[in-house]
Amino acid sequence: MPLGILKSLFSRLRSNSLDWDEILEILILADLGVRFSEQFVNKLKQSNRCRDEQSALQFLREEIVSLFYPSPPPLTPHPDRPRTILFVGVNGTGKTTTIAKLAHRLKKAGHSVLLAAADTFRAAAIEQLSLWAEKIGVPVIRSQYQSDPAALCYDAYQAARSRDVDFLLCDTAGRLHTRQNLMREVAKIARTLAKHGPDLPDEKWIVVDATTGSNCLSQAKEFHEAVGLTGVILTKMDGSGKGGAAAAIRHELGIPTRFIANGENLESLHPFDPENYANSLLELTPA
Ligand SMILES: Nc1nc2c(ncn2[C@@H]2O[C@H](COP(=O)(O)OP(=O)(O)O)[C@@H](O)[C@H]2O)c(=O)[nH]1
Ligand SMILES: [Mg+2]
Known part of the structure; x- marks a missing residue:
């Protein structure tokens, strides 16, 4: 649901025909989450920001941007050991591709990277990560199809440490026989x-x-309960979704978004920028 529709709704602000439920529904349909949406509508009702369309949209923009501050520190190597990132998520969201993009990005910035192919549930997943690794020119630790992914990550860390690499990126499976097994495994x-x-x-x-x-x-929510998430990567922003869920996740779980991806090639991973994000979500042109 495009939030651009809000503009036409807010344009009715001067008249008395404003339908708050309709506004709430649009915010929820834009994946901003029920809690954030309700809170915003209540704030808007009580504020003097509902005088006109521009001011209401700016208010929403400010509320979305401020959610994401303070920002997490930038991704830098750990001073003493490999900085280790575990990637989780359900099947098909883009974990393996994102790891390749991030490895490429880190390598271009002059860092050394090691990949761990711990999606051992699918033989094709090990192959997919290995192909990316070859293309980018970074090493990958892999083992047999259906071997223990925890043991593989344990060994990969040891390898990363002995090779003194800056970053270890661990891929994981997004699907097991049951969702409960998946949570246990991560x-x-x-x-x-x-x-x-x-x-x-x-x-x-x-x-x-x-x-x-x-x-x-x-x-x-589910993965946060299982492992305690520290970041979100929002992929497929080149598709139909505008990624309102990043705001909902930050509002309800406090987890920051670290990168967004908008394509299948290696260059399509970008550090998350709250201002750009809010502008694109609200279809506003930058101030
Ligand atoms: N359009 C688009 N496709 C993406 C993006 N990220 C990943 N994909 C594609 O989504 C599919 C699943 O990605 P994959 O990395 O295998 O997902 P995984 O199962 O989570 O590891 C692949 O065809 C990727 O090329 C993105 O940002 N935009
Ligand atoms: Mg994968």
């Missing part, structure tokens, strides 16, 4: 990495597909 991978040190893995990022709307929030 939790076990995180616990196993923590045997190398209590702060490991440094980051646990969920990859969500912007075209799947409010499912992103429910997926984030």
Whole structure:
């Protein structure tokens, strides 16, 4: 649902025909989440920002942008050991592709990277990551199809440490026989990495597909319970979704969005920028 429709709704602000329920519905349909949407509508009702369309839209823009501050610190190498990022998320959201894009980005910035192919549930997933690794020119730790992904990540960390690499990026499966098994498995991978040190893995990022709307929030809740997420990557922003769910996830779970992806090629991963995000969500041109 394009939020651009809000403009025409807000344009009725001067008349007395404003339908608050309609506004609420549009915000929810834009995947901003029920809680954020209700809170915003209540604030708008009580504010003097509902005088006219421009001021109401700006108010919404400010509320969305301010959600994302303070921003997390930029991604830098750890001073003493490999910075380790565990990627989780359901099947098909773009985990493997995102890892390739991030590895490419980090390598271009002069960092060394090691990949761990811990989606051992599908033979094709190991192959897919290995092909990307070859293309980018970074090493990958892999093992047999259906081997233990936690053990693989444990070994990959040891390898990363002995090779003194800056970043270890761990891919994981997005589908197992049951969802409960999947949650148990990602939790076990995180616990196993923590045997190398209590702060490991440094980051646990969920990859969500912007075209799947409010499912992103429910997926984030489920994985957050399992591993305690520290970041979100919003993919497929080149598709029909505008990614309102990033705001809902931040509002309800406090998790920041770290990167957005808008294509299938290696260059299509960009650091998340709250201002650009809000402008594109609201179809506003930059101030
Ligand atoms: N259009 C578009 N496609 C993407 C994006 N990110 C990933 N994909 C595609 O989505 C599909 C699933 O990606 P994959 O990385 O295998 O997902 P995974 O199952 O989470 O590892 C692949 O065809 C990717 O090329 C994106 O930002 N935009
Ligand atoms: Mg994958």
